[in-house]
Amino acid sequence: MKILVPVKRVCDPDNANKVKISDSGDDVTSEGLEWKPNPFDEYAVEAALRLNEKAGTTEKLGETVVLSMGPSDVQQTVRQALAMGADRGILIETEDSELDSAVVARALKAVVEEEEPDLVLLGKQAVDGDSNAAGQMLAEMLGWPMATFAMTLATDDGGESLTVGREVDTGVLTLKVQTPAVVTVDLRIVAPQGVKNGETPDDHAYNEGARYASLKGIMQAKKKKIDSKSLDDLGIETGLTTEYVKFELPPARTGSCEFVETVDELVEKLNAAKVL
Amino acid sequence: MTDVLVVAELMDGGLRKNTLTAVTLAKQIAEGTGGAFDIVAIGEGSQAAAAEAAKYGARKVLAAEVEGGYVAERYAPTVANLAADYEVITACASTYGKDLMPRVAARIEAATISDISGANIDGGAVTYVRPMYAGNVFGHVKATTDKAVVTVRQSEWDAAAESGSASPVEDTPVESDDVADKLEFVSLESQKSERPDLAEAETVVSGGRALKSGENFENVLEPLVDALGAAMGASRAAVDAGYVPGDLQVGQTGKVVAPKLYFAVGISGAIQHLAGMKGSKTIVAINKDKEAPIAQVSDYFLVADLFEAVPELTNKVKTIKAG
Numbered sequence: 001m002k003i004l005v006p007v008k009r010v011c012d013p014d015n016a017n018k019v020k021i022s023d024s025g026d027d028v029t030s031e032g033l034e035w036k037p038n039p040f041d042e043y044a045v046e047a048a049l050r051l052n053e054k055a056g057t058t059e060k061l062g063e064t065v066v067l068s069m070g071p072s073d074v075q076q077t078v079r080q081a082l083a084m085g086a087d088r089g090i091l092i093e094t095e096d097s098e099l100d101s102a103v104v105a106r107a108l109k110a111v112v113e114e115e116e117p118d119l120v121l122l123g124k125q126a127v128d129g130d131s132n133a134a135g136q137m138l139a140e141m142l143g144w145p146m147a148t149f150a151m152t153l154a155t156d157d158g159g160e161s162l163t164v165g166r167e168v169d170t171g172v173l174t175l176k177v178q179t180p181a182v183v184t185v186d187l188r189i190v191a192p193q194g195v196k197n198g199e200t201p202d203d204h205a206y207n208e209g210a211r212y213a214s215l216k217g218i219m220q221a222k223k224k225k226i227d228s229k230s231l232d233d234l235g236i237e238t239g240l241t242t243e244y245v246k247f248e249l250p251p252a253r254t255g256s257c258e259f260v261e262t263v264d265e266l267v268e269k270l271n272a273a274k275v276l
Numbered sequence: 277m278t279d280v281l282v283v284a285e286l287m288d289g290g291l292r293k294n295t296l297t298a299v300t301l302a303k304q305i306a307e308g309t310g311g312a313f314d315i316v317a318i319g320e321g322s323q324a325a326a327a328e329a330a331k332y333g334a335r336k337v338l339a340a341e342v343e344g345g346y347v348a349e350r351y352a353p354t355v356a357n358l359a360a361d362y363e364v365i366t367a368c369a370s371t372y373g374k375d376l377m378p379r380v381a382a383r384i385e386a387a388t389i390s391d392i393s394g395a396n397i398d399g400g401a402v403t404y405v406r407p408m409y410a411g412n413v414f415g416h417v418k419a420t421t422d423k424a425v426v427t428v429r430q431s432e433w434d435a436a437a438e439s440g441s442a443s444p445v446e447d448t449p450v451e452s453d454d455v456a457d458k459l460e461f462v463s464l465e466s467q468k469s470e471r472p473d474l475a476e477a478e479t480v481v482s483g484g485r486a487l488k489s490g491e492n493f494e495n496v497l498e499p500l501v502d503a504l505g506a507a508m509g510a511s512r513a514a515v516d517a518g519y520v521p522g523d524l525q526v527g528q529t530g531k532v533v534a535p536k537l538y539f540a541v542g543i544s545g546a547i548q549h550l551a552g553m554k555g556s557k558t559i560v561a562i563n564k565d566k567e568a569p570i571a572q573v574s575d576y577f578l579v580a581d582l583f584e585a586v587p588e589l590t591n592k593v594k595t596i597k598a599g
């Protein structure tokens with residue numbers, strides 16, 4: 001199956017508490033922090049590779065195309081996904097400030113119309129803006145069915161449809177979705193048995209998590225093709241639907257941490273604070 | 277004048293309580309701008325849910341009966357059709373709201389503003405406040421479109437109180453779209469629990485990787501959870517390892533909770549976990565490592581081995597609660 005995976009770069013999520021606000025308050029700056037692929041998008045790449053390979057062999061069952069939107073250096077993010085094993089890249093050059101979930105969805109729609117993938121596999125949310133919206137908006141714009149927050153993904157009928165286990169508030173909701181479709185992935189999709197493509201042996205267990213790029217993968221990625229386009233080339237409406245008027249840091253928690261060594265001391269303190 | 281439509285979430289043939297946080301936003305906007313708010317109850321059992329929703333002061337409540345399990349494709353056309361009469365369409369940012377609402381937004385070409393913790397109304401214009409970067413930045417954002425689709429972070433909003441009168445309930449027609457034929461609801465597997473709902477509980481006890489197994493969650497942590505009358509939560513590591521189901525995950529990408537009292541037991545306090553609990557009033561950590569980052573947000577930190585401390589604490593709590 002042909003799968004399109006949009007990958008956003010985000011500033012190092014494990015150091016998100018180090019982002020700063022510019023003096024004017026109208027910008028978030030991540031100076032000094034490394035760019036990383038959005039972890040959910042990395043999981044989407046992993047899920048796409050699992051769907052498109054005969055587990056344990058080098059045989060491929062379909063093409064995986066990765067795409068990133070942002071300033072020209074997001075090329076690096078595309079290369080990283082190519083090094084993991086994706087086949088081809090698309091780069092949409094624009095300023096981050098030109099993008100919100102709606103613009104991203106419109107741009108992706110234009111790419112989908114050119115590329116005609118069977119599946120668009122996205123992360124459920126970009127962990128910088130934490131919007132959790134682009135995939136759903138894309139599905140609606142395309143008039144495609146969707147399954148968000150996927151924790152399991154299995155191809156049925158040779159790719160005609162997908163069975164998706166969705167991680168929801170109240171448990172696991174299972175949907176059967178015809179392709180072409182949009183699926184957004186949640187953390188558990190990269191569990192050892194998360195993805196089955198009809199050829200995956202029942203007892204095949206993947207390593208937990210997204211795969212690392214091998215040295216060979218990194219070498220090969222240098223030769224893989226990346227198409228560059230602008231938002232203009234896509235001919236979409238580019239205006240933002242949202243305007244951030246200001247940013248601020250959350251108030252620090254007041255009070256300090258009191259360390260205790262025994263349960264008795266803890267209970268005494270909790271009682272004194274009247275919280276038990 | 278800003279008119280607001282609240283999209284109710286239905287559960288077990290009734291109104292899911294989290295809907296009332298979106299009602300609070302709707303009231304605030306309606307009162308602040310001189311507009312009105314309505315509620316739509318859509319799904320199976322819409323009449324019963326609408327009757328409950330009618331207690332909160334809406335101008336009217338609409339009931340749209342849609343059979344079969346929830347899929348966004350079956351609900352979005354009706355909500356989008358109703359949206360013609362409103363400037364703001366809102367729901368709780370549960371997995372239901374997060375799934376459905378952006379689809380509605382795209383259908384009506386409106387902005388999606390997700391997971392808000394606050395709203396400021398100034399001369400008829402609404403600016404929303406939303407946590408970003410795992411709760412490390414608050415963004416103040418407006419829609420540039422005529423309409424905005426907004427989801428509300430449950431832990432940051434009070435549930436609306438009953439108004440003392442009943443809103444009129446009307447049936448509303450169901451719109452459909454062929455896309456709904458392209459998917460099928462198969463099942464919803466939930467584990468029923470007698471404990472309070474994680475998102476609503478006054479006390480939450482969460483366990484982390486240090487619990488080491490599902491049995492230890494059951495034998496070591498659950499007695500404390502129950503002695504406190506608490507809800508149980510977990511870190512991602514505990515869920516990934518299969519100790520507890522995914523719907524217990526607290527964090528940036530799990531559930532965001534803000535109870536009066538939160539216990540983090542054997543949880544290190546990664547940024548993504550803190551994002552889901554640092555709004556709690558009092559935070560207690562039980563961890564053998566004094567240096568664990570959970571200390572940054574904790575009020576009390578018991579430096580101890582949880583396998584010794586938790587049973588002892590459970591007994592003391594039982595004694596206190598008994599009287």
Ligand SMILES: Cc1cc2nc3c(=O)[nH]c(=O)nc-3n(C[C@H](O)[C@H](O)[C@H](O)COP(=O)(O)OP(=O)(O)OC[C@H]3O[C@@H](n4cnc5c(N)ncnc54)[C@H](O)[C@@H]3O)c2cc1C
Nearest residue numbers: 484485486511512513527528529542543544548549564582
């Ligand atoms: C995209 C993404 C999203 C994520 N979302 C979430 C999320 O929503 N929620 C979440 O929780 N995490 C999330 N994470 C994972 C997060 O980064 C951490 O890996 C995770 O929270 C760690 O879980 P933990 O604290 O249980 O385990 P650890 O970090 O391994 O901590 C275990 C702690 O237990 C202590 N300990 C060990 N033995 C004992 C003992 N006997 N007695 C007492 N203390 C003991 C240790 O000192 C340590 O502090 C996310 C990660 C990514 C990449």
Ligand SMILES: Nc1ncnc2c1ncn2[C@@H]1O[C@H](COP(=O)(O)O)[C@@H](O)[C@H]1O
Nearest residue numbers: 006007008069122123125126132133134
């Ligand atoms: N700039 C971008 N480039 C590529 N993909 C993106 C971009 N922004 C968002 N996406 C995709 O849309 C998903 C949801 O993003 P969001 O709605 O911003 O939380 C992400 O996980 C990505 O897969």
